[in-house]
Amino acid sequence: xxxxxxxxxxxxxxxxxxxxxxxxxxxxxxxxxxxxxxxxxxxxxxxxxxxxxxxxxxxxxxxxxxxxxxxxxxxxxxxxxxxxxxxxxxxxxxxxxxxxxxxxxxxxxx
Amino acid sequence: xxxxxxxxxxxxxxxxxxxxxxxxxxxxxxxxxxxxxxxxxxxxxxxxxxxxxxxxxxxxxxxxxxxxxxxxxxxxxxxxxxxxxxxxxxxxxxxxxxxxxxxxxxxxxxxx
Numbered sequence: 583x584x585x586x587x588x589x590x591x592x593x594x595x596x597x598x599x600x601x602x603x604x605x606x607x608x609x610x611x612x613x614x615x616x617x618x619x620x621x622x623x624x625x626x627x628x629x630x631x632x633x634x635x636x637x638x639x640x641x642x643x644x645x646x647x648x649x650x651x652x653x654x655x656x657x658x659x660x661x662x663x664x665x666x667x668x669x670x671x672x673x674x675x676x677x678x679x680x681x682x683x684x685x686x687x688x689x690x691x692x
Numbered sequence: 693x694x695x696x697x698x699x700x701x702x703x704x705x706x707x708x709x710x711x712x713x714x715x716x717x718x719x720x721x722x723x724x725x726x727x728x729x730x731x732x733x734x735x736x737x738x739x740x741x742x743x744x745x746x747x748x749x750x751x752x753x754x755x756x757x758x759x760x761x762x763x764x765x766x767x768x769x770x771x772x773x774x775x776x777x778x779x780x781x782x783x784x785x786x787x788x789x790x791x792x793x794x795x796x797x798x799x800x801x802x803x804x
Contacts, residue, residue: 616792625783626795671735673793678723679748680785680793682735 584609584676586683594689601659603686605672610650613675617646617657620669620685630657662690696796698784704802710772713799715784716765725793726759726769727783735783741767774803
């Protein structure tokens with residue numbers, strides 16, 4: 583059974599820092615991996631999608647990497663801003679359904 | 693495209709009542725998923741459909757829960773009878789061939 587773990591569970595940093603959020607999964611036979619952002623009381627917003635054949639994806643200040651063989655993905659956030667404060671969720675596509683991690687709650691203070 | 697549309701946004705109901713949550717997928721997306729999110733358990737997959745056919749309902753917690761997708765434009769998740777422990781945010785998500793999921797804004801259900 584696929585299990586997805588995210589570390590750390592919570593993170594509080596000053597504005598301007600570069601951040602790394604970690605995601606690990608137990609079964610490397612995944613189709614893709616997706617990072618989401620969730621603001622309090624809101625839905626999920628897709629940030630980056632990495633296909634199983636890819637190593638990384640970039641969007642603005644965000645960069646996500648994927649190492650299938652080791653069962654790991656990282657989300658790198660450059661020059662963090664208070665507006666980045668949210669919960670970040672990693673999800674792997676296992677056959678044709680997404681399995682979610684428990685998330686990293688990020689707070690960036692001015 | 694208006695994205696995945698869920699209704700209602702909020703629902704407060706009394707224990708024992710029937711609750712129906714609705715989802716309109718993105719046009720052309722052939723997979724639809726119902727998730728439940730709670731503080732204790734995070735996001736749990738309840739059931740998903742592929743081309744309107746239920747594929748896996750192993751996440752449906754009890755027989756009180758049922759889901760239908762009568763056509764490609766509409767799906768419902770029904771709870772009958774509802775219980776306080778069903779209180780959660782219910783999300784609908786859709787995708788096309790697994791190429792990324794799009795989530796609706798969710799329905800916050802409170803059963804008192």
